[in-house]
Amino acid sequence: xxxxxxxxxxxxxxxxxxxxxxxxxxxxxxxxxxxxxxxxxxxxxxxxxxxxxxxxxxxxxxxxxxxxxxxxxxxxxxxxxxxxxxxxxxxxxxxxxxxxxxxxxxxxxxxxxxxxxxxxxxxxxxxxxxxxxxxxxxxxxxxxxxxxxxxxxxxxxxxxxxxxxxxxxxxxxxxxxxxxxxxxxxxxxxxxxxxxxxxxxxxxxxxxxxxxxxxxxxxxxxxxxxxxx
Numbered sequence: 001x002x003x004x005x006x007x008x009x010x011x012x013x014x015x016x017x018x019x020x021x022x023x024x025x026x027x028x029x030x031x032x033x034x035x036x037x038x039x040x041x042x043x044x045x046x047x048x049x050x051x052x053x054x055x056x057x058x059x060x061x062x063x064x065x066x067x068x069x070x071x072x073x074x075x076x077x078x079x080x081x082x083x084x085x086x087x088x089x090x091x092x093x094x095x096x097x098x099x100x101x102x103x104x105x106x107x108x109x110x111x112x113x114x115x116x117x118x119x120x121x122x123x124x125x126x127x128x129x130x131x132x133x134x135x136x137x138x139x140x141x142x143x144x145x146x147x148x149x150x151x152x153x154x155x156x157x158x159x160x161x162x163x164x165x166x167x168x169x170x171x172x173x174x175x176x177x178x179x180x181x182x183x184x185x186x187x188x189x190x191x192x193x194x195x196x197x198x199x200x201x202x203x204x205x206x207x208x209x210x211x212x213x214x215x216x217x218x219x220x221x222x223x224x225x226x227x228x229x
Contacts, residue, residue, distance in 0.1 A: 007107055008073045015117050017194045018103040019060040033139050036084050041153035043079045047072040050155040053118045055140035062121045077103050106193040109201025114159050119178045120190045147171035
């Protein structure tokens with residue numbers, strides 16, 4: 001069965017997951033991570049893609065991005081992937097691919113799931129046992145939104161302004177949001193939607209997305225379609 005094209009729609013946030021080939025480590029040193037973020041920043045500006053959140057785990061990455069053009073997202077990911085592969089292979093005496101096939105992605109409804117997606121991303125190191133607190137992990141956007149570190153490549157989504165009237169109040173609200181965590185149903189939906197490529201949102205949102213693309217954006221119901229007379 002032919003694979004569906006990725007769902008990429010200008011103006012909407014996209015949750016992206018990209019894993020190392022055979023789930024092997026893709027980051028071995030801080031220099032690896034710095035290089036990846038430098039290219040992510042460079043190409044996000046070149047292709048006009050806003051970076052809202054990220055986390056660099058040992059063998060995969062999570063990104064939350066909004067492209068302004070239909071092709072911006074794929075061009076960004078392709079450019080970063082190629083540049084990082086060249087660097088990785090040179091410095092680690094490696095040959096062949098670094099990444100596991102195509103990156104996974106989906107469109108996320110902002111007012112319903114964007115903040116949950118950000119918390120999900122920033123809590124990855126805690127769930128993986130790599131940190132006891134998200135502030136202890138340097139390679140995510142948590143410290144940026146918590147007011148502890150500036151990440152110049154980050155562009156806050158407009159929804160962040162709803163968290164408070166001042167930077168201090170927004171930072172406090174975000175810390176509380178992340179530390180409150182997300183439930184298992186939210187985790188499952190955020191993971192499954194990205195890996196399966198289904199739009200994540202309510203019925204009105206998915207209907208609006210479907211009207212803008214010929215690609216199917218939600219899972220079909222099991223069984224044969226109902227016949228009408």
